[in-house]
């Protein structure tokens with residue numbers, strides 16, 4: 283037991299319940315059968331839930347002086363074991379640092395533990411809304427999203443986290459004497475999706491935008507390629523305000539139990555949309571061109587009242603599949619917009635019903651990209667590697683979600699700059715240990 287650490291925080295902030303410590307040592311890594319095995323049993327020695335930044339600072343100072351490894355946790359909804367303490371030590375749960383500090387015209391500044399849904403609720407009062415957020419926005423914190431996520435709802439219009447969707451962040455270092463930095467611009471890019479390996483985010487400022495009236499609609503198609511064509515037309519049409527354009531082939535919709543009564547046997551492919559209500563009539567005309575029909579509509583007045591369509595998209599699609607059958611797992615791929623239909627054909631003729639296609643249209647550096655979270659029926663690590671290899675070979679590049687190693691998942695992480703920042707901000711190498719691999723290790727993986 284570290285007495286220094288114990289003394290640094292209030293009795294309430296220092297967790298002693300073993301079951302809670304075990305729970306707060308895990309995230310959603312079990313979506314991957316590979317990570318489920320690799321990360322089983324990893325556990326923190328200590329967990330604290332600080333209530334103030336001052337309490338956080340005192341705990342970090344104690345950890346630094348006793349060289350205790352530190353892993354930061356937001357909502358714990360990451361899929362790659364990002365928040366799992368590989369070497370034990372201290373888990374710092376930031377979910378009580380939730381203050382909304384400033385709402386301006388086009389930006390909001392918040393403490394890092396604020397949940398995205400709560401931020402959106404607060405900015406709605408000012409006629410504004412978030413630009414991008416993960417489908418886990420009910421639980422996910424803004425610090426966790428910026429440090430461990432990538433994009434989500436809104437990315438079809440606004441791009442991912444690296445596309446100007448974070449304005450600045452306040453960072454605590456962990457060293458003999460803790461410093462507080464404010465980072466923005468190019469420097470901020472290294473902190474995005476870096477799993478809290480180079481600093482602790484205490485405050486985040488993100489851009490926001492005037493609020494729309496979002497209608498949620500499901501269009502059904504008898505043919506998957508028509509659904510894909512329609513979704514592309516919607517994603518490409520810049521005049522239409524949209525937040526979500528998701529496409530799923532059958533039988534993925536069979537997994538969506540709460541939507542079952544709306545979906546017929548001939549509905550072989552679905553497009554799930556969030557679109558501004560002013561575009562709804564034109565959208566229906568567009569769907570006609572591709573023989574699609576609206577099978578379910580949630581009006582703008584019902585937005586955020588009950589289950590929403592984004593609860594079936596992004597990695598929630600995988601969740602519904604896993605609920606139905608634990609053998610499903612998933613990949614993350616960037617298809618090529620120019621070869622999309624050819625790539626789809628190749629995958630279907632190679633894997634048939636063992637790989638089910640699910641696309642999320644998004645922008646990456648301004649470019650429209652058919653990103654995918656395909657479902658894969660898992661047999662073995664070897665079989666999964668073969669599927670990944672096939673996707674990569676045909677140009678549907680994989681960001682491998684079956685690794686906890688930073689930079690090995692396929693995002694273009696600036697690993698040299700991250701290593702430099704680590705030296706400056708975490709000279710004892712305490713933050714999220716074992717997540718930064720050496721270069722050779724990365725080269726041997728499915729990048």
Ligand code: FAD
Nearest residue numbers: 356357358359360364417423425426427430431432478483
């Ligand atoms: P956590 O899981 O707690 O942490 C994520 C990483 O950030 C960890 O490495 C942690 O150490 C670090 N971290 C957390 N807070 C801080 C901080 N303040 N300072 C420094 N480091 C910190 N992701 C997407 O990008 N888009 C999606 O649409 C999406 N959909 C999902 C759907 C499901 C069903 C699930 C299970 C996951 C999904 N994810 C998605 C992954 C995850 O939910 C998001 O990335 C989410 O934003 C993570 O936030 P969190 O607060 O839960 O972070």
